[in-house]
Structures are given as C-alpha cells and as structure tokens.
Amino acid sequence: MARALDAWWHELGDPDQFVVVDAGAGCGTLARDVLAAEPSCSPALHYVLVERSDSLRAAHADNVALEPARVALGRGPTATSLQELPAGPLTGVVLANELLDNLGFRLLERGAQGWSEVRVGETDGRLVEVLVAASDDLGAEADGLVSDPPDGARVSLQHAARAWLRDALGVLGRGRVVVFDYADTTPAMARRPWRQWLRTFRAHGPGQLARVRAVTADRPQAEFLRAFGIDELAVGARAAWESRAHVGDLEALKHRSRVTEVEALTDPAGLGAFRVLEWVLPVR
Ligand SMILES: C[S@@+](CC[C@H](N)C(=O)[O-])C[C@H]1O[C@@H](n2cnc3c(N)ncnc32)[C@H](O)[C@@H]1O
Known part of the structure; x- marks a missing residue:
C-alpha cells in the first residue's frame, strides 16, 4: 500500500499536502504498517484514520502517534483519528478495506x-x-x-454503500477513492444461489456503485498488489528468511511471515480474488 500511495502521490505531481483517509480503519494496523514502510510521500503525508467504533478509535493511539486534525506543509507524516470522514476538498486518497461489507443493505x-x-x-x-x-x-x-x-x-x-461512495468522492478535489472488498455484479449475484453470498452478509455490487460514478479501474486484489511490486517484496523477504533461518530470531520470523502474508493476499481462491475498485478525480 505504501508503494501504491507513492505512485498516486507522484501521479498528482508530488503535492506538498497529501491526505490519505483510511475509512473504517479498525484499530489502525494499516496506518501503522504504511507509516512504518516510510514511503517517499511521508513529508507530505497526512494520514486520517476514520473509525466509527469508539473502542477501536481508542486503539489508534497505540498503533500510531496521533496529532490534532490539522494539516501543515512539509511536517508529515502526521496521523489523526476521526469519527467521520473529513470535510473536503482534499488532495489525496480515500481508502476503504472491507468497509462496504459492514454497511446495511x-x-x-x-x-x-x-x-x-x-x-x-x-x-x-x-x-x-x-x-x-x-x-x-x-x-x-x-x-x-x-x-x-x-x-x-x-x-x-446497496443504498448505504452508494451514499458512502458519494460522500467519499465529495471529500476529494483531486485524487482517488480505492475500495477493497468482496464484489460482484448484481445480475451475477442474482443468478448465484443466494445462500452462497448472503450467508455471510457479504458481497457488494460494483455495478451499483458504478451508478454513483463510473469506475476508473476494477481488478482483482492479486493483480493490484502485483502492479505495485508485491512479488518483489516476497522475493526479498524469502531471501532474507533463508539467510537468517538458522538464527531463528524475530527478524527472521518477520521475513517468513511476510512470505506467508503475500501468499494469502494473492491467493486466487481467497483474498487475491477480492476486487479493488478505483475512482479517479477529477474525471479524465
Ligand atoms: C471489517 S472492518 C475493517 C477494518 C480495517 N479496514 C481492516 O481492514 O482491518 C470494518 C470497520 O469499519 C467500521 N465502520 C463501519 N461503518 C463505518 C462508517 N460508516 N464510518 C467509519 N467506520 C465504519 C467498523 O467499526 C469496522 O471497524
């Protein structure tokens, strides 16, 4: 994700203020990992964790150093925790990993x-x-x-998911909304036995979201992650694990777990089949 953020920051012309809104941030682990990866956009980066649950929001401070909501030039990375989406228009990215499957329909x-x-x-x-x-x-x-x-x-x-997308697009003047989730089109879901997808109360229709605004890109998560070099990260981690396996220390284990994480995130029968939907603003 840190690599993707850098690519999108460059695409916007390396703006001095680059706001990343992590919508439905949970306890803030993605924020922690992105900041730990020290992306090149860090000096411009203002990371906004948006989480509705009070108890999860309370955990944000354990994962990242929080500051009051304000944006200052060149002082990044900073992180802020909010209950609702911030007001726009901002330049940056609104991310949502498995948020939409929490919204009622x-x-x-x-x-x-x-x-x-x-x-x-x-x-x-x-x-x-x-x-x-x-x-x-x-x-x-x-x-x-x-x-x-x-x-x-x-x-x-999907009225709530559409309303959320409208709000998220409204946060941005320039940039993109990126959603990671189970997704399928409504006609395809109507033809599948509903117990396959309704049992877990998950599955959303990119077709319905596209009614809010046409999707700029729609691809499987495995493809998205490969486009930003996840395989290269796995090769590096495997080499580091093999060279340190005999030591078996924490550093070695970290590399080994990265290898397994990459396998899980790109598994075509599992998380790799998640869809990544993007809406780029302004519309070209
Ligand atoms: C499945 S979790 C995903 C958490 C995190 N993005 C991750 O990938 O680990 C969804 C989160 O969205 C939060 N949430 C649900 N509706 C929300 C809303 N309207 N605004 C902000 N957060 C919301 C929930 O409290 C929950 O923490």
Missing part, C-alpha cells in the same frame, strides 16, 4: 408475484425472515438492476 427476493422485500421478524423469541411485498420503488429499482431474474433470486440494494 435492503434485500429483495423474486417470486411468481414479483419482488418481495426480505425483512427480519420474531417468532417465539427467534429472529426469522419475513417476506413482504416490495414497494413499487424498490421493485422498479430491482428490475433496473437485473433483467429476467430466476424465481427465488435475491438482489441486494
């Missing part, structure tokens, strides 16, 4: 009589699914997303 099911909305009810103290006739608006929206849905197909309506 409405769920519609296709039946012989048209679309029903799947809601949650209660029977004997247990939460159960209840199907109610979908409103005309929701039905029309689902029809606009999937033509000819098979009977029993389920479609998610």
Whole structure:
C-alpha cells in the first residue's frame, strides 16, 4: 500500500499536502504498517484514520502517534483519528478495506408475484425472515438492476454503500477513492444461489456503485498488489528468511511471515480474488 500511495502521490505531481483517509480503519494496523514502510510521500503525508467504533478509535493511539486534525506543509507524516470522514476538498486518497461489507443493505427476493422485500421478524423469541411485498420503488429499482431474474433470486440494494461512495468522492478535489472488498455484479449475484453470498452478509455490487460514478479501474486484489511490486517484496523477504533461518530470531520470523502474508493476499481462491475498485478525480 505504501508503494501504491507513492505512485498516486507522484501521479498528482508530488503535492506538498497529501491526505490519505483510511475509512473504517479498525484499530489502525494499516496506518501503522504504511507509516512504518516510510514511503517517499511521508513529508507530505497526512494520514486520517476514520473509525466509527469508539473502542477501536481508542486503539489508534497505540498503533500510531496521533496529532490534532490539522494539516501543515512539509511536517508529515502526521496521523489523526476521526469519527467521520473529513470535510473536503482534499488532495489525496480515500481508502476503504472491507468497509462496504459492514454497511446495511435492503434485500429483495423474486417470486411468481414479483419482488418481495426480505425483512427480519420474531417468532417465539427467534429472529426469522419475513417476506413482504416490495414497494413499487424498490421493485422498479430491482428490475433496473437485473433483467429476467430466476424465481427465488435475491438482489441486494446497496443504498448505504452508494451514499458512502458519494460522500467519499465529495471529500476529494483531486485524487482517488480505492475500495477493497468482496464484489460482484448484481445480475451475477442474482443468478448465484443466494445462500452462497448472503450467508455471510457479504458481497457488494460494483455495478451499483458504478451508478454513483463510473469506475476508473476494477481488478482483482492479486493483480493490484502485483502492479505495485508485491512479488518483489516476497522475493526479498524469502531471501532474507533463508539467510537468517538458522538464527531463528524475530527478524527472521518477520521475513517468513511476510512470505506467508503475500501468499494469502494473492491467493486466487481467497483474498487475491477480492476486487479493488478505483475512482479517479477529477474525471479524465
Ligand atoms: C471489517 S472492518 C475493517 C477494518 C480495517 N479496514 C481492516 O481492514 O482491518 C470494518 C470497520 O469499519 C467500521 N465502520 C463501519 N461503518 C463505518 C462508517 N460508516 N464510518 C467509519 N467506520 C465504519 C467498523 O467499526 C469496522 O471497524
């Protein structure tokens, strides 16, 4: 990620202020690792961790040295922790790793009589699914997303994810929004048995996000990471591990775990199949 940030900073012409917003930052481990990698953009870098959970936000200070929210020239890297997205327009990047799969969505099911909305009810103290006739608006929206849905197909309506993308694009004057997540198109999801994707309440539609603004790039995570040289990092780590394996110290273990991390992050049957969606501003 640090390499990607450098590439995007150069693409913007090495601005003196480069704001990286980490939306849904969790406890701040990505921030810690990016700052530890000392990217070339560091003097310009203002890293903003945005996290809604109070307890996770409280952990930010354990992972990075925090400063009050302010941006000063050439003083980077600085890090700030916020509850909400900052106000724009900023020059930089809004990142979101597995944020969108935390946002709620409405769920519609296709039946012989048209679309029903799947809601949650209660029977004997247990939460159960209840199907109610979908409103005309929701039905029309689902029809606009999937033509000819098979009977029993389920479609998610990603209103919250779209609203988030609108807000994230609104933060930036110049730069890009980059989202890492499970993703598939709505028609493809409607044709898959819904238990495959709904069981975990994950899976988002890049098609629905593209309705907010056309996606500039959409590629698997493995391809994205390779474009920024993850294989080279793995080769270096493997060589360092092999030369220190006999010592077996912490440094050696760090290199070995980098090798395993790279394998996991690029596994085409696992994390490597995550999608990386990018929206570049201003639109070219
Ligand atoms: C699955 S975690 C991902 C954490 C981190 N990005 C990572 O990759 O480890 C999603 C995080 O987003 C936070 N979150 C959910 N909705 C949010 C919102 N609207 N604004 C900011 N954070 C949010 C959750 O509290 C949670 O920490």
